[in-house]
Amino acid sequence: MKEDVFAYIDDHKAQMMDLWQDLVNQDSPASYREGVDLVAKRVFKELEEAGASTRWDEEGKALIAEIPGDSRAPVLLLGHMDTVFPVGEAARRPFTVEGSRVTGPGALDMKGGVAVMLSALKALHSAGFSGRPLKVILVSDEEIAHNGSKATVMLQREARGCAACFNCETGYEDNSLVIGRKGGVVFKAAVHGIAAHAGNNPRQGRSAIWEMAKKIDDIQNMTDWDKGITFNVGTIKGGTVSNAIPDYCEVEGDIRFQDPDISPFVKEELFKVLNHTYMEGMKTELLLYHEGMLPMKMTEENRKLFEFVKKTGEENGIPVSEGKLVGGGSDSGYVVYAGVPTVCAMGVKGRFNHTRDEYALKDSLFERAKLLGAVILKMNEV
Ligand SMILES: [Zn+2]
Structure with a gap:
């Protein structure tokens, strides 16, 4: 099945780039509801094509999707649809590919990560994946620390009982992943x-x-x-x-x-x-x-999950270096607080998020979609 998942990704690179482009070219600062809604609409469509049932959680201002499976605990995929950039930014600085780099508002943080997640799910669906249930939560006000929604409560409620969480946040060029955040x-x-x-x-x-x-x-x-x-x-x-x-x-x-x-x-x-x-x-x-954001506690369970991801990477020739602690927060803190082992920064790799110098590495879209797909398949075996 893994071969089918990887082949799907190799055969759908153009569609994956189109999706990334559409997401980046739609401005979605948390304060701009219409923009966030348009991103959500696009994401809903992709999720439904991946076999998910979807709902909008008004309390948490978040999109929740579930792909049903057996009675085991679900694997949770996490992310956010908002960016730090204001309305008009996409018109001034649209999605651009130059050599190995992709630029545009939120290309790295984290429209690329959303594309990684959706592409991995579609690849799994097309390969006939069944087994562990999968769950997706995409919030719409992460960059303003959920000021104005009850997403922090919703995240803990919805995450509780999940087997593992992979947050497709901003990835790093040195192939490190994040298992703790201050x-x-x-x-x-x-x-x-x-x-x-x-x-x-x-x-x-x-x-x-x-x-x-x-x-x-x-x-x-x-x-x-x-x-x-x-x-x-x-x-x-x-x-x-x-x-x-x-x-x-x-x-x-x-x-x-x-x-x-x-x-x-x-x-x-x-x-x-x-x-x-x-x-x-x-x-x-x-x-x-x-x-601000709740710290992501560097738990033993996070370390173990990281080792699992690293090993999966090694088996598939995908580099994963270390599991590290970083200063900046993310929603992973709430999920870990709810008792779910989590690895963060699984999204596209790049640098300078939250600035106009932000860029993402184009090929990391395909690499990370394969990594996520392979990790989910391997989680299905345990
Ligand atoms: Zn982010």
Whole structure:
């Protein structure tokens, strides 16, 4: 059957490129519903051709497809249809193939990955695949961390009980895959002091900068390398002139961590530091505390699944190098949190996602579709 799957991919390269092109040339920032809907419409059609029954989950603003099979746990394929690029970007910078590279908004992150997934499913369907049920979830607001939908709840609910998940997110040129992702928090805090003339009545003043400086030292010291938690105060502003005691100081910071279970602890620790006042009469205000994507915990199950993928690659002459931890988040965090072993970055390979320099490697579309197809076939044997 594997030969049939691979032959289908080899024989349908032009159609696969057309699909990739259609997806890229439709703008779909998360804020542009019409665009996302048009992408979804195209994806629905492909999924139905692959033998799937499809539905739209309004709560999670996501497309869910199921290919029925036996009573074993399904294999889950995950991705997103939105990009970071604004409306009009596809007209300015349409899908272009130049030598080995493909460019256009979201060519790498992750319209290429969606094409990988759909092509692998169609190849399996045409080869007469049956056995393990397959499930697909494609969300429409990943790039804005699901701000405005309940996708994070839906993802955990729909993923629970799946045997494995392959997220066709942005792939890497060095053939590495991702089995762990850090989560992060952005915060902003201000200290209000009491202004006074530094020469005439310095005793009446309370320096907001001094108070904040002490807090910054405390914040930075919360970094715990062993636990993989880092705190960084990245910007600071305050004061007006050198001869005035400053009554205002503001900082912005970033916290990163690997274990989703410590998220409440991190928050508590930061609050403790901010609420500790060194000088009487100072007021501290938390202006922003934004929790981004849930970290993808680097579990033993993820490592095992990665080894399975790597071995499948080796058996088929498809290079897979290492399973790594990266700083940026993805929806894999929610799926791992729901107890599903996951390998991420299974999509097309390239560089510079989220920028206009983004490019994907053309041939990785075919390579990764074969890898995914082979992995699903092998999962069907166990
Ligand atoms: Zn992405």
